[in-house]
Amino acid sequence: MSRYIVTGGAGFIGSHITETLVGQGHEVVVLDDLSTGYEHNLAAFRDKIEFIKGSITDEALLQKIMPGTDVVFHQGALASVPRSVAEPLASNDVNITGTLKVFIAAKEAGVRRVVYAASSSAYGDSETLPKREDMPGKPLSPYAVTKYVDELYGKVFTDIYDLPTVGLRYFNVFGPRQDPKSEYAAVIPLFIALYGGRGAADPWRRWAIPRLHLHRERGAGQPQGRGRGRQGRRPGLQCGLWREDRSGRTGREDSRAHR
Numbered sequence: 001m002s003r004y005i006v007t008g009g010a011g012f013i014g015s016h017i018t019e020t021l022v023g024q025g026h027e028v029v030v031l032d033d034l035s036t037g038y039e040h041n042l043a044a045f046r047d048k049i050e051f052i053k054g055s056i057t058d059e060a061l062l063q064k065i066m067p068g069t070d071v072v073f074h075q076g077a078l079a080s081v082p083r084s085v086a087e088p089l090a091s092n093d094v095n096i097t098g099t100l101k102v103f104i105a106a107k108e109a110g111v112r113r114v115v116y117a118a119s120s121s122a123y124g125d126s127e128t129l130p131k132r133e134d135m136p137g138k139p140l141s142p143y144a145v146t147k148y149v150d151e152l153y154g155k156v157f158t159d160i161y162d163l164p165t166v167g168l169r170y171f172n173v174f175g176p177r178q179d180p181k182s183e184y185a186a187v188i189p190l191f192i193a194l195y196g197g198r199g200a201a202d203p204w205r206r207w208a209i210p211r212l213h214l215h216r217e218r219g220a221g222q223p224q225g226r227g228r229g230r231q232g233r234r235p236g237l238q239c240g241l242w243r244e245d246r247s248g249r250t251g252r253e254d255s256r257a258h259r
């Protein structure tokens with residue numbers, strides 16, 4: 001059994017990491033200030049973890065809880081691009097200074113590894129495919145800057161302090177416990193919410209698979225209005241819904257188009 005700290009563990013992704021670690025029989029401490037996360041995300045395994053309501057910007061708290069920890073899964077962040085545009089200083093404080101404090105406390109406590117949430121926003125609008133981790137950062141928002149700076153700090157802490165760090169550049173993650181009201185990557189939970197009202201016992205046994213495609217405009221003589229491309233087509237997002245029954249069989253259920 002190892003000891004883990006999950007910062008942001010009451011959030012969408014952090015609560016899944018916590019659940020997995022608990023399921024593997026590890027000791028888990030969740031540090032979360034509940035600014036965008038929820039204690040109810042931890043409800044199913046609340047009695048098996050230590051939950052600390054506090055901030056990654058609190059150095060004294062980090063120094064207190066870090067000793068004896070094997071691995072830190074650092075997920076705590078202000079994970080909103082629009083919020084970072086409105087409040088760049090707040091994003092900087094939590095996402096950069098908070099991460100730096102986590103790295104420092106981990107280094108001083110001799111933690112074996114820090115695995116932290118980086119972001120695909122580091123790629124900006126680069127059109128190169130496939131994306132590769134060694135592509136240079138091209139941040140387009142204060143949020144993206146903070147996540148990219150975390151990567152630079154991570155590398156430096158590994159190089160000069162011997163603290164192994166691993167940054168995972170998440171793309172758009174979606175699934176159970178994602179807040180449909182979140183401003184971040186919220187389109188998939190909105191699709192799910194659309195279907196959730198159909199009386200499904202467990203709407204999250206269904207997956208919404210988004211597909212960007214071109215709708216053919218019906219009828220001749222349609223105006224070539226804003227957003228329309230050649231031949232009266234315009235891009236749209238279609239949501240296909242797949243369901244899984246209790247035996248694990250999957251099948252297409254429905255689809256809706258959104259423009």
Ligand SMILES: NC(=O)c1ccc[n+]([C@@H]2O[C@H](COP(=O)([O-])OP(=O)(O)OC[C@H]3O[C@@H](n4cnc5c(N)ncnc54)[C@H](O)[C@@H]3O)[C@@H](O)[C@H]2O)c1
Pocket residue numbers: 007008009010011012013014031032033034035036037038054055056057074075076077078079094098117118119120169170171172173174184185
């Ligand atoms: N969801 C995605 O698609 C996605 C994509 C790229 C990167 N990320 C990154 O993954 C991580 C988790 O994102 P998420 O989608 O689960 O978001 P989330 O908002 O559900 O989780 C973030 C958690 O961090 C907590 N938090 C915020 N500030 C804190 C602070 N000062 N101290 C302690 N806890 C604090 C929040 O209360 C919340 O529980 C974030 O670092 C985010 O930037 C997410």
